[in-house]
Amino acid sequence: DTGVSQDPRHKITKRGQNVTFRCDPISEHNRLYWYRQTLGQGPEFLTYFQNEAQLEKSRLLSDRFSAERPKGSFSTLEIQRTEQGDSAMYLCALQGSTYEQYFGPGTRLTVT
């Protein structure tokens, strides 16, 4: 148990639809990260939060993507007007007490 849950675990959507994913830490963590992993690749950094502040965004995060962490606890990642290239595993990670990152189970997005 990594202390983080993600919902949904799998989402199938049609191209052009909007989708939202949620990351829920079990306990309080200051830093929360989002990564994206496509088939056969390692995870790639998207963005991270220090409490409720979004401090860095990757160039991968186009203007169709938005992330929030309204109260410094759970976080959401929204993709608007989904494209087939958005099909991937979206991973949330929390920073542990000695700065390591622990990943959640991920949300697998399939865009048809």
Next chain:
Amino acid sequence: QKEVEQDPGPLSVPEGAIVSLNCTYSNSAFQYFMWYRQYSRKGPELLMYTYSSGNKEDGRFTAQVDKSSKYISLFIRDSQPSDSATYLCAMSGERDDKIIFGKGTRLHILP
């Protein structure tokens, strides 16, 4: 040239063998080095986390970092079929920085 290079495999070894997994990197600013294990359709699981050069051992797993050669390794002793997974090397410059991953090596332990 990608920042982190990792042979994707697959690597197949018989049960009980010693497994050696490796990565090279180009950014000399990396100081924190990690190995994650990922089973199919699951999130990555942290195996080893090391700072700077040297060795770290945890049970059947040993991580080695050679910063002068920009080369990191993970050794698995007495490999088991349950070790069959994708192993991702990862690294970062600062301890709370984003992580840069390799592509992962698919490992199969044959019973």
